[in-house]
Amino acid sequence: MKNGIALLEKFTRPHRGNQPGVSWGEVHMEDIRSQLILPKVFQESVSALLDHTGNLYQISEIDKGNGRKRVIEAPIDTQSLPLKEVQKIIHRTLCPLDNGKSSHGFRPFQSAYTGIVKMAHIMEQKENTEGIQSVYSLDVQNFFPSITDDMIRKEVWILLTRLLVTYKKWPKITKNELESLIDIIIEICSYEWRLPQGAPSSPVLANIVTNRIDERIRHAVEDIMWLQGKSTYGRYADDLVLMSWTHLSQSQRKMIRQIINDFWLSIANEKTIYEENKGSYNIWWVEVINGKHKNNSPHITFRISPERDKEYAATILEISDQIQSGKLSDSSDLQNALNKITGMLGFSYHISTLWDGERIIAKIKSGKKRYFLSDRCEHAWGIFLMNHENILHLNCRKWFTGTDFLEDSSAYFRYKSKTRRWKYGWDRDFSGFKEEANSV
Numbered sequence: 001m002k003n004g005i006a007l008l009e010k011f012t013r014p015h016r017g018n019q020p021g022v023s024w025g026e027v028h029m030e031d032i033r034s035q036l037i038l039p040k041v042f043q044e045s046v047s048a049l050l051d052h053t054g055n056l057y058q059i060s061e062i063d064k065g066n067g068r069k070r071v072i073e074a075p076i077d078t079q080s081l082p083l084k085e086v087q088k089i090i091h092r093t094l095c096p097l098d099n100g101k102s103s104h105g106f107r108p109f110q111s112a113y114t115g116i117v118k119m120a121h122i123m124e125q126k127e128n129t130e131g132i133q134s135v136y137s138l139d140v141q142n143f144f145p146s147i148t149d150d151m152i153r154k155e156v157w158i159l160l161t162r163l164l165v166t167y168k169k170w171p172k173i174t175k176n177e178l179e180s181l182i183d184i185i186i187e188i189c190s191y192e193w194r195l196p197q198g199a200p201s202s203p204v205l206a207n208i209v210t211n212r213i214d215e216r217i218r219h220a221v222e223d224i225m226w227l228q229g230k231s232t233y234g235r236y237a238d239d240l241v242l243m244s245w246t247h248l249s250q251s252q253r254k255m256i257r258q259i260i261n262d263f264w265l266s267i268a269n270e271k272t273i274y275e276e277n278k279g280s281y282n283i284w285w286v287e288v289i290n291g292k293h294k295n296n297s298p299h300i301t302f303r304i305s306p307e308r309d310k311e312y313a314a315t316i317l318e319i320s321d322q323i324q325s326g327k328l329s330d331s332s333d334l335q336n337a338l339n340k341i342t343g344m345l346g347f348s349y350h351i352s353t354l355w356d357g358e359r360i361i362a363k364i365k366s367g368k369k370r371y372f373l374s375d376r377c378e379h380a381w382g383i384f385l386m387n388h389e390n391i392l393h394l395n396c397r398k399w400f401t402g403t404d405f406l407e408d409s410s411a412y413f414r415y416k417s418k419t420r421r422w423k424y425g426w427d428r429d430f431s432g433f434k435e436e437a438n439s440v
Helices: 002-012 026-035 042-051 083-097 112-123 149-166 175-189 202-223 250-262 306-325 331-352 359-366 375-387 389-400 409-423 433-438
Strands: 057-063 069-075 134-139 231-236 239-244 273-276 280-283 286-289 301-304
Touching: 002 042, 002 083, 002 175, 042 083, 042 175, 069 083, 083 175, 083 202, 112 231, 112 239, 112 286, 112 301, 112 331, 134 250, 134 280, 149 175, 149 202, 202 231, 202 239, 202 250, 239 250, 301 306, 301 331, 306 331, 306 375, 331 375
Parallel strands: none
Antiparallel strands: 057 069, 134 239, 134 273, 231 239, 280 286, 286 301
């Protein structure tokens, strides 16, 4: 086990002078080196965690919004037992190695909207004259808790073995050392022989396990005659979707479900949806709309789904009220709330930038940037600005610079100016939005 701990330290550390750690290739290693900051006592911390026999997780429940509760198992950090910090290090190390072609969640520079854009682009091929004709959506039940230690062991072994063969800069590692390394990763990152919902390392390990499911489904979509060239597949976390420009029969859909079941995962039947011959489809909180160019070729556009839009606006208004009334005053809670707002607005903003159907590529080429949101989110954001100008003035750079949403502080001042126009009634009438949002 001691050799395994030393190997884990080498596996997770960046280059140090002329003595590089494990190399995955120039791009991957550069990603790791730019992000990783290892504690000086990494090996000691891992040893202490492996020797610890008590519970280092805080168990809580959150409302899922459908009357059900989601159990959160959050790792606890102490000075001598920094479980969460070590999990973060393992996550940052494995993340560049997660290169699934169909996975769009829990990965740098990947998200729901980038995945949908890629899939829609395939649906706009010249052979397709009708756009999206059918969508098949599935949801994996109890995603993280369903992924067991045995599943992690198998898939991480396959991944690391492939990389050992591919990258020659790896030091020679015996089978026993590799097994010891995987044992330690599992010991540190699992809880009660499965992935905990709330650990920083769970998303990347879940992706590594389900990437092989994606490979099987993609093979069916791309290589089997009845779907060849007519469908595309993608996965965002536990949400799987198949877009097609043709009808999908029951036997075809059954085949997709069987692939998932073959990996010992269950499908949430109540969330399984098959739709066809519709003008628009709700996929990953985005409304994907069929349309036509002047030459009658498919022209697919996007907007944030109305349900998600109302939910975001209601949440922003609720947080604004909590801050205004003093109910949300703790600095860490306030920061978490504001991070939540910027995440929601970031998603809304990016979907909104796809309004013209030519998508974001044309905007990048032209050098034009446009900051705008849906009407409801824009209204909620404006109220927040009016109520909390001083807070934002003091903290906007820290909160927003470098995020996906407001890319520079000047964007904040543009919104501040718009807020003043709203204040004096110089803009559109947004009456009714607040009441409508609060009813969600």
